[in-house]
Amino acid sequence: MTVFISGGVKSGKSSLAQKIAVRLAGPGPKYYVATMIPYDEEDRARVRRHIADRAGLGFETLELGRGVERCLDLAAPGATFLVDSVTALLLNEMYPENPAGDADKNAARRSIDGLLKVAREAKNAVFVSDYIYSDAIRYDDFTENYRADLASIDRALAAACDTVLELCAGNIYVHKGEWEL
Amino acid sequence: MDLIIGGAYQGKRAYAKSHFSVREDDIFTCREDGKVDWSARCIAGLENLALWCVREGVDPVELFKKHESQWENSVLISEDIFCGVVPLGAENRAWREAAGRLCGYLSSRADSVTRMFCGLAQRLK
Incomplete structure (x- = not known):
């Protein structure tokens, strides 16, 4: 089973994702895929x-x-993965060498390919992203491109995953599929 | 009128096309210049129009009321810029409130209201 979770900062995404991954894994092996460097x-x-x-x-x-x-x-075979977070993964993929260089234009595509491969091949996978699309600020091109790229990954994962959850201040809205703890 | 709201890049236009048979040519996108093709089947970028309204001292709700007969069968699209933290800068604060008020008014008049989240549609009304 695959689950995509997004929402605002400190809304409880990571801790919900952990609970879901633990439940999905049962006695099987489970891995926390930490993407932040x-x-x-x-x-x-x-x-x-x-x-x-x-x-x-x-x-x-x-x-x-x-x-x-x-x-x-x-x-190990039959593993459950918790990927936290898509947001950090994209940032790192944009700067494959060092944070001071130019952003890699293929970062979003590469991130989507990698994440969808995990979604397809893993027994269970839970993905955590950040919802950063609803504020009254005009961003610079760098930030705007980053938002557009992250959204393209979010949409690809939301389309591919069995269940899509949005967290808002610890409350869960089910956009797609079913879930239980 | 059908209202589609959602964050940036969440699939609002794609939904207008797939669900309300809107074609790319049918979409007029508002800039920050106050120009609106009220005859368009789909008017997008209402948040940009709201920013122009703030700068020009125009009430966006009154502006829409004035043209009601022209959009009452349209598809309207707005970014929900009113969900973030209170922005620094008086103009951004006024913009956020103007866009929020406009979407509230349009929601009350809409036959359907849909919120897009990561490409998925959530029917609010």
Whole structure:
């Protein structure tokens, strides 16, 4: 089963995703695919918070800032994957060498291909993204292109996944499919 | 009138085409210049029109009321720019409120209201 979860910041996406992944995996192997590459202390604090959040849930962590589909080769057969987050993956795919270079124009396409491969081939997969599309700000071209690219990935995943959930302040809206905890 | 709202890049136009038989040629997209083709089968970019209204001191709801007979059978599309944090800058705050008020009014007059989320349609009315 595949589940796509999005919503605003701090709306409870990651913790819901963990609960769903734990339930889907049952006694089977489960992997937390961490896509954020920490660059500073703020990032590292966030990573520590996420690690503490999932402590004791039995996830093995795979740190894949790029090439997310490699999780399929690294995992035991019949695995459940929690990919957190699509947002960070795209950012890393945009800068394959270093954050100071030019953005890779194929990043969104590559991200979609990798994520859809995981969705197709994994026994279970849960994907977490961020809903960043509804505010009254005119962004610079870089940010606007990033939003457009992330949205293209979100739409591809939402179309492919069995279940699509939106979180709003801890409340769950079911856009597609079924789910239970 | 059918209203489609949703965030940027969420598939609002694609839904207008697939669900309301709107063709690309039928869509007039508002810029920030106040121009509106009220005869268009589908008017998109209402959030841009709302920004022009704020700058020119025009009430967007009154503007739409004035042209009601022309859009009452149309498909209208607006970005829901009114969901983010309160923006810095008086113009952006006024814009956000104008767009929110306009969508509220249009929702009340609409035969259907659809919100797009990651390409999926959520029927609100």
